[in-house]
Structures are given as structure tokens and as C-alpha cells.
Amino acid sequence: GAGVSQSPRYKVAKRGQDVALRCDPISGHVSLFWYQQALGQGPEFLTYFQNEAQLDKSGLPSDRFFAERPEGSVSTLKIQRTQQEDSAVYLCASSQGLAYNEQFFGPGTRLTVL
Amino acid sequence: AQRVTQPEKLLSVFKGAPVELKCNYSYSGSPELFWYVQYSRQRLQLLLRHISRESIKGFTADLNKGETSFHLKKPFAQEEDSAMYYCALRGLGNEKLTFGTGTRLTIIP
Numbered sequence: 001g002a003g004v005s006q007s008p009r010y011k012v013a014k015r016g017q018d019v020a021l022r023c024d025p026i027s028g029h030v031s032l033f034w035y036q037q038a039l040g041q042g043p044e045f046l047t048y049f050q051n052e053a054q055l056d057k058s059g060l061p062s063d064r065f066f067a068e069r070p071e072g073s074v075s076t077l078k079i080q081r082t083q084q085e086d087s088a089v090y091l092c093a094s095s096q097g098l099a100y101n102e103q104f105f106g107p108g109t110r111l112t113v114l
Numbered sequence: 115a116q117r118v119t120q121p122e123k124l125l126s127v128f129k130g131a132p133v134e135l136k137c138n139y140s141y142s143g144s145p146e147l148f149w150y151v152q153y154s155r156q157r158l159q160l161l162l163r164h165i166s167r168e169s170i171k172g173f174t175a176d177l178n179k180g181e182t183s184f185h186l187k188k189p190f191a192q193e194e195d196s197a198m199y200y201c202a203l204r205g206l207g208n209e210k211l212t213f214g215t216g217t218r219l220t221i222i223p
Contacts, residue, residue, distance in 0.1 A: 043200070045210040048210055
């Protein structure tokens with residue numbers, strides 16, 4: 001079966017541009033997570049959805065970061081006015097949403113801001 | 115606050131030798147601990163979790179609450195074990211994972 005997919009896989013943006021990163025979770029998965037992984041670091045939590053509800057956005061680094069999941073399936077992470085420090089791999093994960101369920105990760109989108 | 119520490123960024127071990135990847139955590143309640151692995155050109159995937167008490171690919175990890183550790187061990191390393199390993203924590207009633215900075219394990223033939 002298909003796993004979590006993300007697009008684009010690579011994105012190069014000029015500083016100040018807006019970008020949108022897409023995540024397609026595993027079909028039927030209730031929970032969806034976004035993580036940011038800077039070079040040489042582990043993934044860091046950004047935000048979490050349960051269906052269409054954004055239950056935790058405590059990890060979003062600034063108000064330039066915005067995530068949505070309007071129909072409880074596909075999610076988009078939007079970064080406005082990108083800065084060089086936004087350069088990272090953005091990982092999406094999904095899970096069945098029940099307690100103790102495994103998170104399945106996508107391949108990530110590598111964002112480079114010049 | 116929850117925190118995961120992996121003190122070794124790089125670890126090289128000869129094939130057939132024992133492997134131990136260290137993980138220490140900080141959390142005020144009862145955490146759930148995981149090891150994730152990322153092989154070359156593959157996505158991050160779950161290796162094992164402490165509540166399962168399983169041995170996956172010969173790896174085991176025991177949660178030591180006294181030492182707040184969750185070290186990953188394997189008695190005899192294999193070349194296919196070369197990968198990036200991340201220790202992660204999930205707090206009670208919380209869905210998000212907190213990861214360590216990872217250890218790159220290289221098995222020397």
C-alpha cells in the first residue's frame with residue numbers, strides 16, 4: 001500500500017518568497033504531524049492535526065508558518081517570506097490516531113532558501 | 115519540558131562486535147520511548163518501542179527509569195545496520211515526538 005507522500009521533494013526559494021509544501025497521509029489516518037529537521041539535527045515538532053482540527057501548533061517557529069488540513073486528509077504547510085534559517089527538511093507523518101499508534105513518515109521536502 | 119540526548123554523533127563498530135547506542139531522556143512523568151532508524155536514501159521508520167518489549171533485527175532496548183536511559187543494543191553488528199539512529203520520546207497524553215540529534219552508526223567490514 002502507499003505510504004505517506006510529500007511534494008515537492010526539493011524546493012529552492014529566494015529569500016522573501018512564499019512556499020507551500022504538501023503532505024498526503026496514509027488513507028484513513030486520523031493524525032497528521034509536521035516536523036522540521038535542520039542539518040545535523042533530529043526532527044523537531046511543528047504542528048499536529050486530528051482530522052481537520054489543528055490541536056497543537058506550539059512548535060511553529062513564527063507567524064510566517066501556517067499549516068492547514070481543511071478536509072482532514074491532505075495537509076499543506078505554508079511558509080511566508082522565507083528566510084535562510086527556514087532551510088531544512090520538512091517531514092510529514094501520519095498515524096491512526098489511537099493511543100500508542102505508530103507514526104509513519106514521508107520522504108520529506110528539502111527546502112533551500114537562498 | 116521533555117528532552118532527549120544522544121551523546122554520540124558518530125559511532126563506528128566492526129562487523130560482529132557488540133553495538134550500544136546511548137539515549138538519555140528528561141521527562142517528569144512516564145514517557146514512551148522509541149528508536150527510529152533511517153537507512154541511506156530511505157525514510158525514517160520505527161525500529162522499536164519500549165512498550166512492545168520486542169527484539170527487532172536483533173536490536174533490543176530497555177527503559178531504565180532510574181537512569182532515565184533507553185540505550186539500543188545489539189550483540190553482533192551486521193553491515194546492514196549502518197544507518198542513522200534517532201531516539202524519541204512521547205509524553206503521556208501527548209501525540210508529538212521529541213527526537214534526539216541522532217547517531218550515525220557505521221559498521222566496518
